[in-house]
Amino acid sequence: MKIAAFAGGVGGAKLAHGLAQVLPPQDLTVIVNTGDDFIHFGLTICPDLDTVCYTLAGLADPQTGWGRIDESYRAFESLKTLGGPGWFRLGDLDLGTHLERTRLQKEGVQLSTITEQFCRHWGVRTRVLPVSNDPIPTRVYTDEGELAFQEYFVQRKCEVKVEGFRFDGVEKSSPAPGVLEAIQEAELLIFCPSNPWVSIDPILAVPGIREAVASRRVIAVSPIIAGQTVKGPAAKMYADFGIQPSALAVARHYSSKKTGGILSGFILDQKDHEDEKDIAALGIRTLVTDILIPTAIERRRLAEEVLNFGKLLV
Amino acid sequence: MKIAAFAGGVGGAKLAHGLAQVLPPQDLTVIVNTGDDFIHFGLTICPDLDTVCYTLAGLADPQTGWGRIDESYRAFESLKTLGGPGWFRLGDLDLGTHLERTRLQKEGVQLSTITEQFCRHWGVRTRVLPVSNDPIPTRVYTDEGELAFQEYFVQRKCEVKVEGFRFDGVEKSSPAPGVLEAIQEAELLIFCPSNPWVSIDPILAVPGIREAVASRRVIAVSPIIAGQTVKGPAAKMYADFGIQPSALAVARHYSSKKTGGILSGFILDQKDHEDEKDIAALGIRTLVTDILIPTAIERRRLAEEVLNFGKLLV
Numbered sequence: 001m002k003i004a005a006f007a008g009g010v011g012g013a014k015l016a017h018g019l020a021q022v023l024p025p026q027d028l029t030v031i032v033n034t035g036d037d038f039i040h041f042g043l044t045i046c047p048d049l050d051t052v053c054y055t056l057a058g059l060a061d062p063q064t065g066w067g068r069i070d071e072s073y074r075a076f077e078s079l080k081t082l083g084g085p086g087w088f089r090l091g092d093l094d095l096g097t098h099l100e101r102t103r104l105q106k107e108g109v110q111l112s113t114i115t116e117q118f119c120r121h122w123g124v125r126t127r128v129l130p131v132s133n134d135p136i137p138t139r140v141y142t143d144e145g146e147l148a149f150q151e152y153f154v155q156r157k158c159e160v161k162v163e164g165f166r167f168d169g170v171e172k173s174s175p176a177p178g179v180l181e182a183i184q185e186a187e188l189l190i191f192c193p194s195n196p197w198v199s200i201d202p203i204l205a206v207p208g209i210r211e212a213v214a215s216r217r218v219i220a221v222s223p224i225i226a227g228q229t230v231k232g233p234a235a236k237m238y239a240d241f242g243i244q245p246s247a248l249a250v251a252r253h254y255s256s257k258k259t260g261g262i263l264s265g266f267i268l269d270q271k272d273h274e275d276e277k278d279i280a281a282l283g284i285r286t287l288v289t290d291i292l293i294p295t296a297i298e299r300r301r302l303a304e305e306v307l308n309f310g311k312l313l314v
Numbered sequence: 315m316k317i318a319a320f321a322g323g324v325g326g327a328k329l330a331h332g333l334a335q336v337l338p339p340q341d342l343t344v345i346v347n348t349g350d351d352f353i354h355f356g357l358t359i360c361p362d363l364d365t366v367c368y369t370l371a372g373l374a375d376p377q378t379g380w381g382r383i384d385e386s387y388r389a390f391e392s393l394k395t396l397g398g399p400g401w402f403r404l405g406d407l408d409l410g411t412h413l414e415r416t417r418l419q420k421e422g423v424q425l426s427t428i429t430e431q432f433c434r435h436w437g438v439r440t441r442v443l444p445v446s447n448d449p450i451p452t453r454v455y456t457d458e459g460e461l462a463f464q465e466y467f468v469q470r471k472c473e474v475k476v477e478g479f480r481f482d483g484v485e486k487s488s489p490a491p492g493v494l495e496a497i498q499e500a501e502l503l504i505f506c507p508s509n510p511w512v513s514i515d516p517i518l519a520v521p522g523i524r525e526a527v528a529s530r531r532v533i534a535v536s537p538i539i540a541g542q543t544v545k546g547p548a549a550k551m552y553a554d555f556g557i558q559p560s561a562l563a564v565a566r567h568y569s570s571k572k573t574g575g576i577l578s579g580f581i582l583d584q585k586d587h588e589d590e591k592d593i594a595a596l597g598i599r600t601l602v603t604d605i606l607i608p609t610a611i612e613r614r615r616l617a618e619e620v621l622n623f624g625k626l627l628v
Contacts, residue, residue: 043413074388074407075410079414082432084414092388092409095406096392096396096398097392097393099357099398100393103356122396
């Protein structure tokens with residue numbers, strides 16, 4: 001069964017890791033959010049893309065889920081000695097990725113080609129695609145004005161109240177080569193347990209993707225368990241918008257008019273079983289299981305459940 | 315006695331270190347070559363400037379004379395894993411400098427201001443000025459075509475035959491703020507034992523500097539001992555040009571029409587005492603002493619000798 005998975009950061013990377021254990025490489029494409037990419041110290045930094053690749057390569061820090069295992073921070077400590085900004089912690093090994101990516105971009109190589117090359121060097125056999133080679137930086141409207149995503153997320157630690165988002169330049173962006181084909185060829189599309197607002201929505205906002213998705217069977221895995229996220233600000237964002245954060249809220253998000261009512265199936269945690277009836281009432285098939293997947297074994301188990309659930313829907 | 319010293323890389327940094335031990339901070343300005351600056355991985359790298367600052371700060375690697383003591387290469391190893399270019403070895407601590415400098419430049423801060431800030435953070439009290447805030451990249455004409463300086467120096471290890479140099483854009487460059495004033499106020503100008511062709515010449519090529527230098531007493535310290543350089547390609551460059559590398563050749567270089575006959579005094583090594591008569595015949599006063607200065611104590615001793623010799627000429 002050919003699968004395309006949409007992923008953002010840590011949660012998305014974990015399910016992608018599970019799927020990569022179960023599926024032959026040629027049957028899985030992971031399409032990754034680039035809305036959180038930014039330029040820092042002149043370097044192109046792609047946190048979601050790197051989190052997915054590091055996780056698939058077995059290079060991710062198991063404690064944080066992002067960044068590199070056995071990381072050091074000598075360059076970062078050195079620049080802080082010079083009064084440099086300390087709000088975005090840069091690991092030495094991670095810096096190597098940003099340096100080489102920036103060098104290749106300055107030579108005119110596209111992000112999707114760079115990602116393919118990096119995956120080959122890291123031994124990642126699953127195809128990982130940035131959603132677009134065009135920058136689509138997420139801008140966050142807050143009660144303190146508009147912020148760049150990493151300013152909101154890392155520098156301000158999500159402490160300001162969110163009022164909305166835009167993905168700068170997304171209307172003029174194009175899907176990266178292979179993205180539309182991967183969606184069109186997929187028998188099943190999976191929205192990984194990623195932030196609906198700032199991980200999955202920016203992917204859907206790239207022209208052509210929403211239309212391609214509309215013709216597919218889509219399963220989403222809830223990024224919210226018992227009203228909370230394992231990682232990241234999705235629950236806080238719902239609260240900022242005056243919505244009770246829940247599996248139901250996520251299912252509603254993906255089945256709203258705005259996102260096109262694209263959901264065929266929804267997977268939620270056992271802790272949220274009370275939401276099941278309301279989600280079913282939206283015309284969405286449900287699977288209730290354990291969706292907390294810290295380890296490789298649990299990721300594999302959830303991936304198998306997702307695929308089996310998908311087969312029922314196809 | 316107010317001193318301005320022109321310096322390039324390791325040799326220049328060593329004498330600057332000696333002078334900084336002897337002179338009160340307000341009496342010494344070190345004006346540093348920027349012709350070897352280049353952009354690598356999107357970062358601005360200023361090898362000569364950093365070598366001078368690291369040396370004055372006590373942060374330089376005592377083995378190499380350049381780079382940082384207790385350096386590591388984790389970012390560099392990481393980018394090499396991705397197929398990145400390995401010809402210019404980048405240390406983690408050193409990277410911190412390049413990252414913060416690049417960040418500040420992108421905010422519009424001038425190189426001279428950045429250098430002043432960095433020196434303050436590193437505890438360097440001597441004033442260090444890049445010769446110009448405008449890029450003046452050294453281009454090397456070789457028998458294999460024109461190369462950027464670091465391509466010639468590091469990537470090709472000076473193995474190609476040099477036919478000439480140019481400093482790209484130098485005719486439109488301006489001295490950095492404070493450079494002309496430092497030269498005009500100096501009772502003595504010192505050309506450190508740096509490469510005449512690619513360390514001192516680019517400084518002299520910045521419009522206004524040669525004229526300012528012409529009105530000053532100038533002492534040069536030979537970068538060549540017994541036909542060889544301690545470090546760097548100066549001797550090989552002379553040979554490429556068909557000139558026997560020697561203290562005499564350096565003295566001739568600085569007293570040629572092209573450089574304006576600017577030399578009042580010349581300091582050469584005891585090993586080169588046979589050159590003394592020919593240098594004196596050029597109308598240049600000479601001092602023969604031990605100019606090999608690997609340690610802080612020897613640097614201080616040579617600095618004192620240079621200053622005493624200078625007092626004789628004033």
